[in-house]
Amino acid sequence: MEKHLKKYFALFALPTVLAFLTAFVIPFIFGIFLSFCKFTTVLDARWIGIRNYVRAFSDKDFLNALGFTTAFAVVAVITINLIAFLMALLLTRGKKGTNTVRTIVFMPNLIGGIVLGYIWQLILNGILNMFGATLTEDPVYGFWGLVILMNWQLIGYMMVIYIAGIQNVSNELLDAAKVDGASPLKVVRYVIMPLIRPAVTICLFLTLTHAYKLFDQNLALTAGAPAKKTAMLALDIYNTFYGRNGWEGVGQAKAVLFSIIVAVIALTQLYFTKRKEVES
Template identity: 55%
Template sequence: MERTLKKYGWLFVLPTLVAFTIGFIVPFIEGLYLSFCQFTTVGNATFTGFSNYVAALTDASFLKSAGFTVMVAIVNVLAINILAFALAMALTQKVKGTNLFRTIFFMPNLIGGIVLGYIWQILLNCVLSLVGEPLLRLNPTAGYWGIIILMCWQQVGYMMIIYIAGLQNVPDDLIEAAKIDGATDWQILWKIKIPMMMPSITICVFLTLTNSFKLFDQNLALTAGDPNHMTDMLALNIYQTFYARAGKLWKGIGQAKAVIFSIVVVLVSFWQLKATRSKEVQQ
């Protein structure tokens, strides 16, 4: 069996490798080259060196959207994971109806981001009108918290499922031994359950962090960056630079922003994975 796998295994890997190369590696390399060019189409590019990167890093709107994205990401990661963990703890207490509640909490994750954005725009605008506040696209504070609420509502259920799986993998004998030794529920949570669940925490923090940085469709549908681009996140800022501004100069700058954005997301993700995996314990 092992000899056969070594001999013919590449036949099964090849289709996926070809698709990955055509769909990701080649476009990424071509996009990296275009970030050093002024262009209108892929076949009409003029090499300009690092001028696009200089323009991108000195663009006030790009830096402002980066700060806004970081603020959204921090609150998103904390809120989503705390709420998801709390729900997972509540729905692993062996009470009736847990499967129904798990399904209900998970369902928002099945709805597309554009649809969610417009739904929550209507809901939040109704709430703001009732309390006499300006509409969502005229109120940057409401726009910020609207994005947080939308992302929590969409992603908490998905992260909850991962935390439930982690809780169910905690050995019962460890918990029983701790109770016999007189440990309280709070001590069991912090000394046993959370350390044993670090793989689940690593996955959930990684997903919420990267999803927050890459957020686009919900941002576009909910606020579209209004008012005056004060609620632009990085992905939306790159989109607007590339498509909303005329001229081949801006396309090159937009491509340079996209490369910078990719590097930042990769570095932050690797840092997070290293930090949380160092806390994992062997079962």
């Protein structure tokens, strides 16, 4: 059977490889080329070197979006994973009704991002209006509005991953730690945490990549903020592409930089996940 699989592997893999090359690799390489060109359409591209990248890094909106996105990612990653882990600990004690609670908490992840954005825009603006403010009045309101939205959407998803990791911890090992006099905090710190490191790594980088790629929620929740102070990277690239003819290539340079950031995060996730698996 293995000989037959090896013999026909290339034949069966060929359609997938061709689709991957056509839909991803070739357009991505062509996109990198266009980032070094001045163009209004792909047919009139003219090579200009790194000028687009220089203009991108001299764009205050892009730098503000980079800083805003990074700050948002740090806060969102910490809050989402901390709350999700604590909820996973509470929902793995075998109490009655935990499966129902898990389902309810997970459900927000099934709702589309643009819908979530408009729902939370109504909720948060309704609260802020009582104090004479709106989400777009101050970048701080937009920042924490996005943090709340992303927490509400992703906590359930991350919680499920943490639950899967915690349930794989041997009950005999937990009982032995308790017999030895370990407090609940020490059991979590010295027994559970080391054994679920792959789950922690996956959750950290899933939330990190999601935070950097956030677009539709950002557009729906904080669109119209003055001076684009709450625009994140994806939204800033969108605004660049559809304003002033994409700055004739600057938008493409920003898109390439954005792709590099996401790729570095993904590769780092893969490296640490593999490393944790080897250590475990």
